[in-house]
Amino acid sequence: LGINIYMLTGDNKITAKQIAKQINLEENNIISDVLPQNKEAQIRQLQNQGQKVAMVGDGINDAPALARADVGIAIGAGTDIAIDSADIILMKNNLLDVVTAIKLSKAVIKNIRENLFWAFIYNIIGIPIAMGLFYTAFGLKLNPMIGAIAMSFSSVFVVTNALRLRFFQNNYQTASINKDNSSTAINIQAIDLNTSKGDDNMGLLNNLFHKNNEKQTEKIISIEGMMCQHCVKHATEALEKIDGVSDVKVSLEDKNAVIHVNQNVTDEQITNAIVEAGYEVTAIK
Numbered sequence: 001l002g003i004n005i006y007m008l009t010g011d012n013k014i015t016a017k018q019i020a021k022q023i024n025l026e027e028n029n030i031i032s033d034v035l036p037q038n039k040e041a042q043i044r045q046l047q048n049q050g051q052k053v054a055m056v057g058d059g060i061n062d063a064p065a066l067a068r069a070d071v072g073i074a075i076g077a078g079t080d081i082a083i084d085s086a087d088i089i090l091m092k093n094n095l096l097d098v099v100t101a102i103k104l105s106k107a108v109i110k111n112i113r114e115n116l117f118w119a120f121i122y123n124i125i126g127i128p129i130a131m132g133l134f135y136t137a138f139g140l141k142l143n144p145m146i147g148a149i150a151m152s153f154s155s156v157f158v159v160t161n162a163l164r165l166r167f168f169q170n171n172y173q174t175a176s177i178n179k180d181n182s183s184t185a186i187n188i189q190a191i192d193l194n195t196s197k198g199d200d201n202m203g204l205l206n207n208l209f210h211k212n213n214e215k216q217t218e219k220i221i222s223i224e225g226m227m228c229q230h231c232v233k234h235a236t237e238a239l240e241k242i243d244g245v246s247d248v249k250v251s252l253e254d255k256n257a258v259i260h261v262n263q264n265v266t267d268e269q270i271t272n273a274i275v276e277a278g279y280e281v282t283a284i285k
Contacts, residue, residue, distance in 0.1 A: 003102070005029060006046075008039045010061060010227035015234060015278030033227070040064035056098055058082055061228060073098060100170055107168055111161060118157040122150045216246065216260040221270060225279040226252055238277035242269055 006029045009016050016032035031042060039055075043065045046053045055062070055069035059079055066072035066085040074086030075093055083089055090097040126147055134140040223235060232250045239248045239257060244265040250257040259270075271281045 004051075006031060006042070008034050008042055008065070009230070010034055011231055011234070012225050012227075012278050015231075018278065036061040036064055040068045043068045054102075056095070057086075059228065073101065103170065104165075104168055107165060111165055114161050115158045118154055118161065122154045126150055216262050219259050219261055219267075219270070220285045221257045221259065221274065221281060222283040222285075223250075223255055223257060223274060223279050224282055226250075226255060228252070231279070234277050235274060235279060238273045239270070242273055245270075 005025060007016065007020055007025055008031050009019075011019075011032055013030075013032045016030050017027065020027065020030050034042070039062065043053050043055055047068075047070070052071075053069045054071040054073060055065045056073045056075070057063075057066050058075035060081055062074075063079075063081045063085040066074060066082060071088065072086035073088045073090065074083045075095075076083075076089055076091045088101055090101065126142060128134065129140050130142040130147060132141060221239075226232060226235060229252065232252050235257060236248050236250045239245055239250070239259055242261075242265060244262040245259050247260040248257065249259070261270075267284045270284060274281045
């Protein structure tokens with residue numbers, strides 16, 4: 001599309017680089033640890049360089065930048081203040097719709113230029129003839145009926161050309177994301193209590209019962225580095241991936257996470273999961 005893309009995020013540099021790597025974004029175009037007012041300042045700086053800037057956002061923190069940008073694009077599932085600050089609102093919660101909006105806008109501009117051609121070409125040719133400018137030299141004059149027909153054809157061409165936008169389609173294909181190409185194998189074991197192996201099967205049932213009813217304890221994890229609700233989401237997903245962790249509740253205001261774990265989950269596992277997500281663990285209680 002010929003567009004230079006920047007990523008402005010409140011996440012820390014490690015998390016921002018990881019996301020940028022997944023979308024093949026140049027490292028020089030990553031601006032992390034950004035506060036709301038800094039996002040607006042970055043937009044203003046690009047505008048001062050003579051660039052036209054479009055900003056895409058969905059949160060309260062994005063509202064100043066959306067208002068500052070030449071074109072503000074808000075995600076439909078975002079906050080009301082972000083939607084009110086934007087010029088374009090995407091109906092779906094899908095970033096690929098940004099590509100659709102850009103391509104559609106280019107198609108509309110192209111269509112307008114074509115319509116201007118059809119609107120002016122008849123007038124440029126017909127008006128001088130109707131005025132009699134060529135009558136003395138060439139004997140050309142315009143019959144009113146021919147003028148009316150030309151005017152009608154001009155309207156037909158303009159309207160028909162505009163209606164072509166109804167058939168606008170995207171050229172891109174939605175990429176399917178396969179996480180690690182991994183699958184989970186589930187082994188199902190039949191238990192027959194009426195056979196000679198009934199005692200063994202009862203033992204298996206008891207083991208399963210005790211495993212499912214294993215006592216869980218509550219842990220409070222102090223986390224540094226979270227800047228916004230996206231950080232909360234990343235931290236929550238990282239903790240939920242740990243086998244044996246449940247009831248994950250991450251708080252941005254309290255800068256901590258409250259989880260329930262079984263006896264097999266260690267503090268080291270919890271710390272590693274948070275660090276890999278790009279944040280810092282200061283304490284686990």
